Amino acid sequence: MSTQHKPWLPQEERGRFWLLTSLRDLVDRIAQSSPARLALIVFAVVVAAFSFLLWLPVSSAPGVDTELEDAVFTATSAVTVTGLTTVPTGTNWSFFGQFVIMIAMQIGGLGTLTMTSILALAVGRKLGLRSRLLTQEALNIGRLGEVGSLLQIIVITSVSIEAVLAVVLTVGFLLEGQPILTALWHGIFYAISAFNNGGFVPNEAGLEPYTTSWLIVVPIALGVFIGSLGFPVVLVMRQVGLRFSRWNLNTKLTVTTTSALLVIAWLLYAAFEWSNPDTLRDLPVGEKLFHAFFASVNMRSGGFALVDTNNEQSVTLLLTDAMMFAGGGAASTAGGIKVTTLAVVFLAIVAEARGDRSVIAFFRTIPEDALRISISVIMMGATIVLVASAALLIVSDAPLDRVLFEVISGYATCGLSVGLSGELPPEGKYVLSATMFVGRIGITTVAAALALRSRRRLYNYPEERPIIG
Template sequence: MGTSVAEGRWARVAAGAPDTASPPPAVRAVGGQSETEREEGNVPSTDRPPASLPNAAPSLRARGRDLVDTVARESPARLALCVFSAIVLVVTALLQIPASTATGHRAPFVDSFFTAMSSVCVTGLVTVDTATFWSPFGHTVIAVGMMIGGLGIMTLASILGMAVSRHIGLTQRMLAASETHSRLGEVGSLVRAVVVVALSAQAVLFVSLIPFFLREGEALLSAFSHAAFMAISIFNNGGFVILSSGLAPHVGDWGLTIPIVLGTVVGAFGFPVLLDMWRCGRAARRWTLTTKLTVIAYLLLLVLGAVLIGVFEWNNPSTLGRLPVGERIGAALLHSTDARSSGLATLDVGAMSQSTWLVLDGLMFIGGGSASAAGGIKVTTLAVLVLAVVAEARGDRDTQAFGKRLPSETLRLAIAAALLGALLVLVGTIAMLQITGMPLSQTLFEVISAFATCGLSTGMTSTLPVAGKYVIAALMFAGRTGTMTLAAALALRSRRRVIHYPEERPVIG
């Protein structure tokens, strides 16, 4: 007596009886939302069993899943940032274990935190020597951090959603789609493809690097472990080097130069570009606009950077001047590639001219492709801005490229990303100048390298005070997560206004 309809229905279902009172899922709706939409995690379901019924209390796993779904619905960008931050803290904790250091003593917290941030943000800036300070266990932790960080925070959030909830909600799909430039229905399969592509590319690099380490006289097991570490560092644009002597003694070794250049380029193109090129094969005309802009802009900047570095450093006895002609060309090409994100330098960056530093500043600030392991504002952002300037110079009302018209939202997003990056660099440079008192040119180089998650350094990072280390770590985190979360947030907040204000143009220029 007094039993509600909902309780009676839930009692029949719990007893195994068919729910004949419920309409088919296709027509059943609550509050204007279909059951399918509620299963996607977009609206909280009101059709729940009463908490007073036996066995109705949710399990710990179910509560965790509901918490993740709730956060993903209400603030998906915050979920992604929390996931990324949690990974940094886990890597920091593992590097704090005495077994992570070569001496068996606990590392200073600031160095563990800085290294963890650098690995997860795939930067490569270090305060201690990677090869000699950390143990094999520490190297493994750093390598795993680079592998995870190379996937990108939105991809990580999507993987978390699939692992916990067995599906990706609509908001998570929109976030992942904005980062990977795909359709909503493709996000699940695309995330899986991203993991397969990343592992496959790193496996190819691993095999290609084994002969190099064997030629260096290393034992088979050591050659395998070092080749695996460097393969992860190269593809994910991590910038960490496990060779005790660094890469400088191998500046003319094409067996190392070619894998670094090719691996860095592939990793910096971005997963959407790689998958689009794979699907279209040799039919470049079928590439998406993102792929065309990324490939053309990236290669043009690569050649331009190599030419300028070669010109400015050709007669510098501390860099290219001491090398044969063939090795000079290879080194210039390598450093133009590394400046896009990987930071695996074979020359002493601190001995380069300030003109070369300025060229490297520009290349680092631009970075690589969208949804890639590279940092910076991305080459597509630069391409869109250049196309907008060209259209304005021609007097065109529309910004066009390859027979396609770019929407105004894309231009606004490009401007926002560029200004955000410039603002972060400005604030970081001012803070570092106050903390270190170093020259502006050197400080600006280190700040841009941190923001762009590149890892090139003039030697300033290893001598930073504690406060400076934390500032650089914050810049790495902001550079790795800032532009992506900004793009995702703007994509989700896109809205149409019913009422438009009168138009008035301010004077420009």
């Protein structure tokens, strides 16, 4: 309501209402012109807020003075659920600092705009058309009617899975001899970090002391896998169960491509590291296979590791680069170009090799615009990786293989690291922070947010085919 109709308000109250009204009108204009631009702004504000919280002295451990670039990097990594760190999470941050990181991962995993809509539903407000449009933009849903159901699934799935994971992990840490409060804290933190594909660990040694504790490593692997599928997939599975024939195309492509990449990475990792004395060689066969499976699950997004990544073979790091770039399912807590993007391009290559004019998958024709968007996402993702790698090579003297690994991990919000993040100068940390930010909110969202307007051409030019290949 305008303050012009409230002459009885004191001057300072009218000024306050005018400020709030102006701010509301500004948000409305941005939302109407470009929901993607609003998403970019909201994510930037959230990152800035958590950066400030982590920069406060109360967030640092006693005797530790956290630099601004480290606070910004950690906040960006947490909100984008990446897991890269420039300072040790277990020793640099106080309990308050670790709690801030955990909350940032939860908000980042669900999505800031999604969280806003969830809070609106929680207080009994009816979800309006504009909120539905914003949530549709954040989750890439095809129909507005699915938004309300999907938000309910997000709440139920997140709370239920994280609660179950927290209970099991707490028992696992108790069996490892941790005090009950420490075990409970680690259980909750790891549960949120795993399901949201965050990759942060609250203890100094990470998971290396617990490689044989199945009540710890197995729930973490399952949490990462479920989180990487995507909420739209979970929604379909809840509606029709595990009946593959009744799944929609997105669910079929996501599950089949994810499973294929999981098996391929599992077998290749085991083959490459089987005789490596620094990783798998001295382990029993069963543990070797599980280590390879755990690495396969986490190299596409999770960011957890049972062995030091620096000890892996060069060909294994190259395999990890490829898997990180592929990422997880659309509208999931995972990053990367998304497995559906990879599947669409692969199917287009198969169709071209067969001479088919249409791209077919599971008796469905994939529209041409989906293929164009997929190619654009891959090319823009590769460009971001190229530019960020070049920038880091300029500001640091690190070799290309380490730089490329860290940049892809940041862009794909995976979190696996060869330790380069902590060695970078401040400008390098900001470059990697920007890479994580772009990777999380999505290349297509950035492109839409920066575009002034979309144009519909009212005429077509004559066709002429260039020479290809």
